[in-house]
Amino acid sequence: MVQRTFSIVKPDAVRKGFTAAILAEVEKAGFKLVSIKRMSLSKAQAEGFYYVHAERGFFDELTTFMSSGPIFPMVLEKENAIADLRKLMGATDPAKAEEGTLRKMFASSIGENAVHGSDAEDTAAFEIGYFFAGLELK
Ligand code: CMP
Numbered sequence: 001m002v003q004r005t006f007s008i009v010k011p012d013a014v015r016k017g018f019t020a021a022i023l024a025e026v027e028k029a030g031f032k033l034v035s036i037k038r039m040s041l042s043k044a045q046a047e048g049f050y051y052v053h054a055e056r057g058f059f060d061e062l063t064t065f066m067s068s069g070p071i072f073p074m075v076l077e078k079e080n081a082i083a084d085l086r087k088l089m090g091a092t093d094p095a096k097a098e099e100g101t102l103r104k105m106f107a108s109s110i111g112e113n114a115v116h117g118s119d120a121e122d123t124a125a126f127e128i129g130y131f132f133a134g135l136e137l138k
Pocket residue numbers: 053058061062092110111112113115116117
């Protein structure tokens with residue numbers, strides 16, 4: 001089933017100049033780039049995006065980091081996009097990520113982990129709608 005998922009090149013990876021290299025790996029893995037833009041989040045916008053983690057101890061650190069500089073949010077499409085992107089990203093903690101995964105290649109810590117990817121169909125729908133309007137997704 002052709003499916004869409006949502007991803008972000010996070011501020012650490014943008015700062016280090018890894019955006020194009022990450023996009024190249026994503027395209028090499030068979031994902032079609034449906035939509036992408038560069039923007040910066042306010043702290044409140046980052047809190048809205050990560051609201052499911054509001055009670056976690058790392059919420060303030062996470063939302064401060066995600067509002068610390070430009071990001072590239074994007075919508076990606078392929079067969080099994082949600083699960084396949086999570087495989088390509090690797091473990092949340094780059095120290096545990098396998099060789100060849102985006103986090104092994106580009107991330108430095110569990111907080112500054114280079115990329116985000118939706119974990120399920122309902123979260124992908126919420127996350128795509130949080131960043132993109134229907135006219136940007138044709
Ligand atoms: P992401 O896939 O964007 O979804 C939630 C994020 O929370 C996750 O990536 C990590 O960057 C972050 N996160 C998870 N656990 C921790 C932690 N222990 N400390 C800081 N950030 C974390």
